[in-house]
Structure formats: C-alpha cells, structure tokens
Amino acid sequence: MTTVRAAVCHEFGTPLTIETVDLRAPGPGEVEVTVAACAVCFSDISFMDGGWGGDLPAVYGHEASGVVSAVGAGSRYRTGDRVLITLIRSCGTCATCASGRPALCPTQPANQSPITLNENPVAHGLDTGAFAERVVVHESQIAPLPDGIPMDSAALISCGVITGMGAAINTARIRPGEIVVVIGAGGVGLNAIQGARLAGAARIFAVDTNPAKLDIAREFGATDGILATSEKPWAEVKRVAGRGADAVLVTVGAIQAYDTATRYLANGGRMVAVGMPHSGARSQWEPVIFTYTGNAMIGSNMGDTVLARDIPWITDLYLQGRLKLDELISGRWTLDQINEAIANTRSGAARRNVIVF
Ligand SMILES: [Zn+2]
Ligand SMILES: [Zn+2]
Structure with a gap:
C-alpha cells in the first residue's frame, strides 16, 4: 500500500478535489506505473458530468504515460520501463481478443479497484485512474515506449491518437x-x-x-x-x-x-x-x-487498436518525423490546476491539455 495525490470526483458536475488516497500494491497480472503525464480527454469530462453513469467517488484520467514502479507476480515488465497507459483492458485469450480485436474484449479481467480513501472504495475510473501520481492497472493496459519520445507527447497516444488514427486505418x-x-x-x-x-x-x-x-x-x-x-x-x-x-x-x-x-x-x-x-x-x-x-x-472503439501491433509503428513514425504529436499539446498544467485544464478543454478551443507530474 502506498499513498498518492489524486483528483477525486465526489459528485457529478462538480469540480474535482485533490486528495491523498491509498493505492494497493499490484497483484498478479498487474503493474504499478508512476504517472509522468495524463491528458484531459472528453471521455473524462462525460464521466465527470454523469453522462455515462458509474460509481462515486471516482478517479478518472486514462490518456497517460509513465514509468513502471512495481510489478505483480510473474510480470513481463520491469521497474524502470517507460510505458503508455490506456483503458484497453483485455484478457488476450477470448475469441474476440484472439481474432485481433482486444479493444472489444467481452471478458476483461476483473477489476477490484486499487484505490481507497479512508478505507472506503474509490472507483477506478475507465479502469485506469490516471489523474493521480501513480496507477495500478492490468498489464494488458500498458505498452512499452521507445527512448526519444517525450512523456507528455507519448501520453496522447494512449487515447486520442489511437482512437483517431485507428478509426481511419483499422476501422475505416x-x-x-x-x-x-x-x-x-x-x-x-x-x-x-x-x-x-x-x-x-x-x-x-x-x-x-x-x-x-x-x-x-x-x-x-x-x-x-x-x-x-x-x-x-x-x-x-x-x-x-x-x-x-x-x-x-x-x-x-x-x-x-x-x-x-x-x-x-x-x-x-x-x-x-x-x-x-x-x-x-x-x-x-x-x-x-x-x-x-x-x-x-x-x-470504432479505441480505434480497434492492438497495442502490441500498433504502438511500435506509431511511435516510430513520430521518431521519423512523419507523425505530429508535440503539436497536439495546447497546454500543460499541474495536478493542482486540473479544474482549470478541464475548463479549458470544455471551452472547445484546446487541442489537448496535459497534466504533467
Ligand atoms: Zn479518451
Ligand atoms: Zn478477451
């Protein structure tokens, strides 16, 4: 168990509050990632507004990158690995996953939220909860990042980039x-x-x-x-x-x-x-x-992305200068400024606002 600062939603339609929550250690099949950057996506805002229901209190945030800081038993990752963190949570073995569509996995691994506040459960928003200094997620939700890609730009790949590019290339x-x-x-x-x-x-x-x-x-x-x-x-x-x-x-x-x-x-x-x-x-x-x-x-759900197939070529295109990522960032904010970042995103003028840790 460790404590982390996180932006918590207690009531739909109200600002997030920055609080210190407890995060349990990763179990088998899970990893703990220390978050470097997490962008504000409209899906976070829809959840905050109660547009799709869900339990409260909750920690949202799902377009993230970071460094693996602890691993559960039998993990193929090591502490120090640079990774992106997504909401795509898949079993890897069902017929849907095996036919190359893990974003649609109907038998996602069970998720017992790793977050608690004063020993009360806090919902693991979008199975990720990355408006926080650290996350514990299922191993299927992360993908390795090459050296040379800045963490704030890499975070955008986790949702906005794969959702848009994947819709064009994988779905359409x-x-x-x-x-x-x-x-x-x-x-x-x-x-x-x-x-x-x-x-x-x-x-x-x-x-x-x-x-x-x-x-x-x-x-x-x-x-x-x-x-x-x-x-x-x-x-x-x-x-x-x-x-x-x-x-x-x-x-x-x-x-x-x-x-x-x-x-x-x-x-x-x-x-x-x-x-x-x-x-x-x-x-x-x-x-x-x-x-x-x-x-x-x-x-097109998450651009029909297959992390193991699509992240290596997307990051390589960026390193070759053939894909714009840095230019997608219109603002950088601290966790304490998250409500301002969200308001800026709501205004519709932003490309992507990124919370940098
Ligand atoms: Zn998103
Ligand atoms: Zn599956």
Missing part, C-alpha cells in the same frame, strides 16, 4: 485515392486526419464549427476545410471532389453531426462512429437510404 480501412470526411477537428479528429493522410486518402475534408480549427486541421493533413455551420456543408465535398466521400468519420459526440453524417457519403460509402454522445442520446436515419445507397455504419 481507408485506401489510397479515397475521399474522406472527418467531422470535428479536435484531439481525436486531428488524428483521424493524420491517419487518413498516412493511408493515402486523395482528399481529406475537415468539418468543424470553428474556422481556426480548420486551419489547424490543414497543418495535420486536411486538404480542405468546411464550416459545419454553412448551409449544406456536404455539398462542398461533391463540388470539390466531384463525388461524395468514401468514408466519413464522426469524431464528435454531437447528435446533429451524427444525424447529417451520411449525407457526405458516395454510394457504397461508410460512416464510422468514433465520437461518443451521452447514454440515451438518439440519432435518426432513414433505413431505406442505406438500402438504396449501399452505405454502411461502423462503430
């Missing part, structure tokens, strides 16, 4: 020459754009309500920017590209974006659902249009 399976639309040019959308560029898309249209974000999107590889507030934004794709999109990736949780996303598609195109509206929110589509157009709708 974008091919060279395709026309791609990415709705939302935030932390996930910019990485979907990078993924589409790496996959060889001929045209990449970024769609956002904020013109400044469209300029940033171009820096990350978008060929065109469309204001979501224009009258028929989908018409711009057909005007420029001569036809509709082969893939549209919705990277925001706004229902209006989901309701209109398929309008961008060419016949035979696919819509990929990446952004996560709150539980209970509903979209409407006309089924007959799917039949008539042959369009598809696919969900």
Whole structure:
C-alpha cells in the first residue's frame, strides 16, 4: 500500500478535489506505473458530468504515460520501463481478443479497484485512474515506449491518437485515392486526419464549427476545410471532389453531426462512429437510404487498436518525423490546476491539455 495525490470526483458536475488516497500494491497480472503525464480527454469530462453513469467517488484520467514502479507476480515488465497507459483492458485469450480485436474484449479481467480513501472504495475510473501520481492497472493496459519520445507527447497516444488514427486505418480501412470526411477537428479528429493522410486518402475534408480549427486541421493533413455551420456543408465535398466521400468519420459526440453524417457519403460509402454522445442520446436515419445507397455504419472503439501491433509503428513514425504529436499539446498544467485544464478543454478551443507530474 502506498499513498498518492489524486483528483477525486465526489459528485457529478462538480469540480474535482485533490486528495491523498491509498493505492494497493499490484497483484498478479498487474503493474504499478508512476504517472509522468495524463491528458484531459472528453471521455473524462462525460464521466465527470454523469453522462455515462458509474460509481462515486471516482478517479478518472486514462490518456497517460509513465514509468513502471512495481510489478505483480510473474510480470513481463520491469521497474524502470517507460510505458503508455490506456483503458484497453483485455484478457488476450477470448475469441474476440484472439481474432485481433482486444479493444472489444467481452471478458476483461476483473477489476477490484486499487484505490481507497479512508478505507472506503474509490472507483477506478475507465479502469485506469490516471489523474493521480501513480496507477495500478492490468498489464494488458500498458505498452512499452521507445527512448526519444517525450512523456507528455507519448501520453496522447494512449487515447486520442489511437482512437483517431485507428478509426481511419483499422476501422475505416481507408485506401489510397479515397475521399474522406472527418467531422470535428479536435484531439481525436486531428488524428483521424493524420491517419487518413498516412493511408493515402486523395482528399481529406475537415468539418468543424470553428474556422481556426480548420486551419489547424490543414497543418495535420486536411486538404480542405468546411464550416459545419454553412448551409449544406456536404455539398462542398461533391463540388470539390466531384463525388461524395468514401468514408466519413464522426469524431464528435454531437447528435446533429451524427444525424447529417451520411449525407457526405458516395454510394457504397461508410460512416464510422468514433465520437461518443451521452447514454440515451438518439440519432435518426432513414433505413431505406442505406438500402438504396449501399452505405454502411461502423462503430470504432479505441480505434480497434492492438497495442502490441500498433504502438511500435506509431511511435516510430513520430521518431521519423512523419507523425505530429508535440503539436497536439495546447497546454500543460499541474495536478493542482486540473479544474482549470478541464475548463479549458470544455471551452472547445484546446487541442489537448496535459497534466504533467
Ligand atoms: Zn479518451
Ligand atoms: Zn478477451
């Protein structure tokens, strides 16, 4: 048992409080990681707001990196290993994991929260709880980092980067020459754009309500920017590209974006659902249009990432200078400033705010 400072949520919709909590030692199959950096993701905010339910009090934070500081029995990791920390928690042996989709593992290893406060249980938010100086997580949730990648940039890979790039490459399976639309040019959308560029898309249209974000999107590889507030934004794709999109990736949780996303598609195109509206929110589509157009709708959970397969090439692209990570960071904050960092993320102006320990 050790004590760590952590940002604790006691009530949905209220600021986090910095408190000293107890963290138990890692058991078999687990590791303790001393957190170096943890970014603020919109999923943390949705949980804090009660958008997806869950137990309280809780420690959130799941887009993190750090150094292994203790290991459970039989671990393949050693203290001192530099790793990223994700919420992808998988058994590794079920049919879903064995067929290469551990992000969808239906038999995740049981998680007895390692965090307590005055001997009362504290929920292990997103199975990670990285708004804290240390975490105890299942070994399947970490992946080694090469030397040369800064910890704050590496933290972003753990959720925003793999969710966006993975949606483009693993889920949408974008091919060279395709026309791609990415709705939302935030932390996930910019990485979907990078993924589409790496996959060889001929045209990449970024769609956002904020013109400044469209300029940033171009820096990350978008060929065109469309204001979501224009009258028929989908018409711009057909005007420029001569036809509709082969893939549209919705990277925001706004229902209006989901309701209109398929309008961008060419016949035979696919819509990929990446952004996560709150539980209970509903979209409407006309089924007959799917039949008539042959369009598809696919969900992408954590970019269908396989850590052992995808982290080595993603980090190597960064080291080669072919992937932007540092440029995704728009602010660095201490743990004590976390509520300011969250407020800045809520404002919609940020790329990624990172808590640096
Ligand atoms: Zn996230
Ligand atoms: Zn599994």
